[in-house]
Amino acid sequence: MSELHLKNALDTLKKTGVRITPQRHAILEYLIESMSHPTADDIYKALEHRFPNMSVATVYNNLRVFREAGLVRELTYGDNASRFDFVTSKHYHIICESCGKIVDFHYPGLDEVEHLAAHVTGFKVNSHRLEVYGICPECAKKENQTEE
Amino acid sequence: MSELHLKNALDTLKKTGVRITPQRHAILEYLIESMSHPTADDIYKALEHRFPNMSVATVYNNLRVFREAGLVRELTYGDNASRFDFVTSKHYHIICESCGKIVDFHYPGLDEVEHLAAHVTGFKVNSHRLEVYGICPECAKKENQTEE
DNA sequence: TTATTTATTTATAATCGTTATAATTAGTTT
């Protein structure tokens, strides 16, 4: 399953003439297998034992390469570090405002919003971003325990 | 119209024990009357002729105060500067990927998404963020002219 | 194969938005 994702991703890169370096392979592999939404630094830390000389710049550079190839989505959070998400199928994120955890959920198209926005503003619409914020079950439990 | 918004905003601040300093008054006034989505630096630049000694920190501090009072919403964009939006009614933003312009549009509640997300993930949902991306009419026109 | 070009990585410095700190000023309360 995840091997297939990796294989497809590598194929996509090859097609666009991007070299598959060991670092790139490892970063992609980590993104796919960790099943999380890591920051560039998370990735750097996770791989530094295998690539002791790797630079953070390499991580950033390659995440940009992957983003431009459409393999990876960047989730930006103001002053805080961006998180990177391997693109599989369309999904949205719900984010815990207490611990920062990000959980995926699916929701059938919000095409209607795009259409309405295009109609009202005259924009040519390309995409949208939707995030839901709240408190995850674990944090909610903790808050109850401490009678917050 | 905008005077009323300003008056209400000042009342809200007074109620929560926040002092109305000349700088705060000016920042709020600018946010309301500019009808735009300025960065902290935009505000700083717009007011520096009236407050030659004002510090950027003051702008940031007060935008945080306003945000915490619910008067202002902060729109974050990764590494780029946040934009600040005086809260009037519920609306969403459509952003031009070419020139960065932000235009408001209204859309009747996405409560259903919140409910579904809560149900699927077990989160206690507080809010959501939705943005649409595309190309504004002006940029689209330019692109056509240059046969892009 | 070797030489040459090109892409990639590395190391490091720089940038930029934002926040922290400490000193000063202004406003409030006693």
Add this chain to the structure above:
DNA sequence: AAACTAATTATAACGATTATAAATAAATAA
């Protein structure tokens, strides 16, 4: 007026990201 508190200012620091230049690796041409 004195004492206390809040807000502002000036400046330094921070952290995420990017730019730069040198070094290395890979691909292509000779």
